[in-house]
Amino acid sequence: MSAALITAAAVLCALSGLPALLSRRSRVACRISTALLMTAGAIGLVGAGLGLAGPTTTLSAPWAIPGGALRIRVDALSAFFAAPVFLLAGVGALFSEGYWPASRPRAGYVRFFYGLLAGGLAIVMTAQNLLLFLTAWEIVAISAYFAVVTDDDDETVRNAAWLYLVASHVSTLSLFALVALLHATTGSWDFAALPAGTALTAAGHAICWLALVGFGIKAGLMPFHVWLPGAHAGGPSHVSAMMSGVVIKMGVYGIFRVLTLFDVPPAWFGATLLVFGLVSSIFGVAFALAQHDLKRLLAYHSIENIGIIVTGLGVGVVAGSHGYPTIAFLGYAGALLHVWNHSLFKALLFLGAGSAIHSAETRDIDRMGGLARRMPWTAAAFLTGAVAICGLPPLNGFVSEWLIYLGSFTSIQRVTGGWVSPALVVVAPALALTGALALACFVKAFGAVFLGEPRTAAAARSHEAPRSMRWAMLPLVVGCFAIGILPRTIAPAVDRAAAVASGLHGTITTALAPVQTMAMVLAVLAVIAIIMVKLRVGNAPRNLTWDCGYAAPTARMQYTSSSFARGLVAFFAWAMPPVVHAPQRLPLFPTEASLETHVPDTVLDRLLIPLSGRIRRTLMVARHIQSGRMHAYLLYIGATLLVLLFWSAM
Amino acid sequence: MIVLQLIVVIALAPLMLGVINRTKAIIAGRRGQPLLQLYYDVAKLLRRGSVLSKSTTLVFLAGPAIALTAALLASLMLPLIGSSAPIAFTGDFILFVYVFALSRFFTTSAALDTGSAFEGMGAAREVTFACLAEPALLLGLLALARLAHSLTLSSLLTVSGPTWRTASAALVLIVASWVIVLLAENSRVPFDDPNTHLELTMIHEVMVLDHGGPAFGLVLYAGAVKLFVFGALVAAVVLPHPANTAAHAALNLAAVLVIGVFIGIVESAMGRLRLVRIPQLLITATLIAAFAVVLVLK
Numbered sequence: 011m012s013a014a015l016i017t018a019a020a021v022l023c024a025l026s027g028l029p030a031l032l033s034r035r036s037r038v039a040c041r042i043s044t045a046l047l048m049t050a051g052a053i054g055l056v057g058a059g060l061g062l063a064g065p066t067t068t069l070s071a072p073w074a075i076p077g078g079a080l081r082i083r084v085d086a087l088s089a090f091f092a093a094p095v096f097l098l099a100g101v102g103a104l105f106s107e108g109y110w111p112a113s114r115p116r117a118g119y120v121r122f123f124y125g126l127l128a129g130g131l132a133i134v135m136t137a138q139n140l141l142l143f144l145t146a147w148e149i150v151a152i153s154a155y156f157a158v159v160t161d162d163d164d165e166t167v168r169n170a171a172w173l174y175l176v177a178s179h180v181s182t183l184s185l186f187a188l189v190a191l192l193h194a195t196t197g198s199w200d201f202a203a204l205p206a207g208t209a210l211t212a213a214g215h216a217i218c219w220l221a222l223v224g225f226g227i228k229a230g231l232m233p234f235h236v237w238l239p240g241a242h243a244g245g246p247s248h249v250s251a252m253m254s255g256v257v258i259k260m261g262v263y264g265i266f267r268v269l270t271l272f273d274v275p276p277a278w279f280g281a282t283l284l285v286f287g288l289v290s291s292i293f294g295v296a297f298a299l300a301q302h303d304l305k306r307l308l309a310y311h312s313i314e315n316i317g318i319i320v321t322g323l324g325v326g327v328v329a330g331s332h333g334y335p336t337i338a339f340l341g342y343a344g345a346l347l348h349v350w351n352h353s354l355f356k357a358l359l360f361l362g363a364g365s366a367i368h369s370a371e372t373r374d375i376d377r378m379g380g381l382a383r384r385m386p387w388t389a390a391a392f393l394t395g396a397v398a399i400c401g402l403p404p405l406n407g408f409v410s411e412w413l414i415y416l417g418s419f420t421s422i423q424r425v426t427g428g429w430v431s432p433a434l435v436v437v438a439p440a441l442a443l444t445g446a447l448a449l450a451c452f453v454k455a456f457g458a459v460f461l462g463e464p465r466t467a468a469a470a471r472s473h474e475a476p477r478s479m480r481w482a483m484l485p486l487v488v489g490c491f492a493i494g495i496l497p498r499t500i501a502p503a504v505d506r507a508a509a510v511a512s513g514l515h516g517t518i519t520t521a522l523a524p525v526q527t528m529a530m531v532l533a534v535l536a537v538i539a540i541i542m543v544k545l546r547v548g549n550a551p552r553n554l555t556w557d558c559g560y561a562a563p564t565a566r567m568q569y570t571s572s573s574f575a576r577g578l579v580a581f582f583a584w585a586m587p588p589v590v591h592a593p594q595r596l597p598l599f600p601t602e603a604s605l606e607t608h609v610p611d612t613v614l615d616r617l618l619i620p621l622s623g624r625i626r627r628t629l630m631v632a633r634h635i636q637s638g639r640m641h642a643y644l645l646y647i648g649a650t651l652l653v654l655l656f657w658s659a660m
Numbered sequence: 661m662i663v664l665q666l667i668v669v670i671a672l673a674p675l676m677l678g679v680i681n682r683t684k685a686i687i688a689g690r691r692g693q694p695l696l697q698l699y700y701d702v703a704k705l706l707r708r709g710s711v712l713s714k715s716t717t718l719v720f721l722a723g724p725a726i727a728l729t730a731a732l733l734a735s736l737m738l739p740l741i742g743s744s745a746p747i748a749f750t751g752d753f754i755l756f757v758y759v760f761a762l763s764r765f766f767t768t769s770a771a772l773d774t775g776s777a778f779e780g781m782g783a784a785r786e787v788t789f790a791c792l793a794e795p796a797l798l799l800g801l802l803a804l805a806r807l808a809h810s811l812t813l814s815s816l817l818t819v820s821g822p823t824w825r826t827a828s829a830a831l832v833l834i835v836a837s838w839v840i841v842l843l844a845e846n847s848r849v850p851f852d853d854p855n856t857h858l859e860l861t862m863i864h865e866v867m868v869l870d871h872g873g874p875a876f877g878l879v880l881y882a883g884a885v886k887l888f889v890f891g892a893l894v895a896a897v898v899l900p901h902p903a904n905t906a907a908h909a910a911l912n913l914a915a916v917l918v919i920g921v922f923i924g925i926v927e928s929a930m931g932r933l934r935l936v937r938i939p940q941l942l943i944t945a946t947l948i949a950a951f952a953v954v955l956v957l958k
Contacts, residue, residue, distance in 0.1 A: 457772030569780020
């Protein structure tokens, strides 16, 4: 039943944009598309719910491609990953009603590719046949490209989308090799269990590395993240929410799925995941701190959160392969729950950012300010997402990070000897550092965008988002609170998915009971305290900010996001040197001066682009022989043949 | 038990600041303010009216409210009265660290809410230094977790009693690291000077420039509770933990006040560090705690 529902929903998602695409600029057609996609999302959520609660189901149909079969298999792991796809599909569709109305250019185009993207994603998460998986993977890659490049008047968007397409295909190339290798090892075109002991063979090593590169590029793991910030920042905001919320999760899903194929996943791969995860989480948030562009900031935070997920998975694999099932289960469960949590709060933050950007007409954080008094609902939604992404109680981010922390602490207590305990011990302080940096980053983002005074006229004119955009954020806000305050309700779903992923039996329900109680207590007490303070001083007279008696404050005097983050950015300058454009020498009576800093991506701007430029210049030498004239090429062929002839004769 | 400990914390927290100030006064040869000065201050502030900035939103008021809630909730996770805290469960110490993070999120956001440059500066410093203090706290907890038998803050903190002989080096390192964290998290000398009125140099005081009346009273009170909680945290590692509840409570509370005297001596003996030096001291704290982990892992 679950497989049938999810397949139907995926097909409906993929086709939902057709009415809007075919009838140009018709409001009714756009409404129909939105309604179709929301319906598909609801059906898919029911299917995913059944898949999480019930038995594994499959749906199979023949396919003309050799080795291919339209085989969909919904186990708890697939259902777990498919659920956020459908939630975000529905939420994003509703958001686009206000954000990208029929009157705006390309309304049909963006709806079509958004729906296709969602449908493709649902198939990726549930495909059992490897060729179907690859096909769906390509559908997602290409429809995401078209969705990102919607605003193609902008050159940065075109470049970012192009980079994304290239990175996507490097990823696909690795996956072709991976699929071929899986087929060669198992003899099946399905995701089939590898023979026992494969983990120790050369094929096992190759499978792990190909999965790490192929899926790591898609997931945005550092240093494979180069495409991610630009592509997430460039697209329409609901597309960014989808990209960040679930598209990068298909890479995570891939790693999870490949690991289930091993009887015992190799320990070294777990350690590798830990390294990549920790590097991604710390440097993801460090780069985020240095951003001025609100959407690029959120994009770098996706790298951080993927890092946390992969760290949790690394804890699971390392502990599992050394025979510590309790710790392993905590790692797997924490990683999986963080997949859901990140989908919720990151989508919420992108939608909130979309409203703010829509209203303030800029993506530059330092040109916003004071939006909270002008758009209180959006501000409240963004604040919820910000508190959640920092992993603070009583919201959902805390619960998943708590599980991973607990895995690390349990390992130092129980494990003796070997490298397992030292490896897992690093996780706790690294997560603490990541969490504290994320907090700094989101206080900066929320404070500079929504608090204080507007820094520009456009920010001062900002207004609350249309109703559909506000309603779209509501389910995500509710989700952040629900998982944070009532984590036990979703614990069984996490348990089942983690059992499929790890092959272990365990539960996080009992461990989460006190967390649930404390989260409730904290939430209730905090609300009561705020209400009491509000009642006591809320009606106090209002005046200018005192600011030590400064008489004429202006909005330009506020601490900007750049100045806020300056200390921490300087701290990481060894890894991400900032570029400063400052006046060299000011005259005695300075008239006008400007200071601009930005932090280029170390891997992309300081390594890949210079390197590829150098390679291109070197290869220019070969250009002389490429004249483009037919007879020259005939000469080359003839000469080669002649040489070969002599060679074989000798 | 919860109620008793809550009453003790609420009643005694401001006393610790009184002890610090009295120590400083005695060393400086002054009579100093009354021991109970903070009680009078808070009582007076709670009765007074206030003026709010036109720029602010509800976040401005949420700052003090959540700071006090968080500090009180964290205080209940400490083994203060008995050797087991009123709230204790597996992994509670992570919540302990994160409720303070929640409080930091809202106090710094409240500072940014005013749109004042001074307060933004304070908020930036607060979140920056916390990034270095939090790993030190976690590393200390990790080292204790290796020695303890269960993963609750109570057992982590009370394990030091029986293990002072076997793991004394690690425990000394943990205490050294956490004293630095205590001073940094509570904005004491050498990280911040609570007496200064030069806004440019300050961290905590500058964030609350615009709070007045009852809200400011809550800020002061929350600060006192937080200081008390960190004092009790360090005290619990240093002390033995007698089985008798009354003796345990008396010993712990006395130790917290002794830590107050210690802070007073530190503040009299040294000046504030230059801002650029602060991260170095905090990294030192982190490294000290990391060495403690290495020692217990060997």
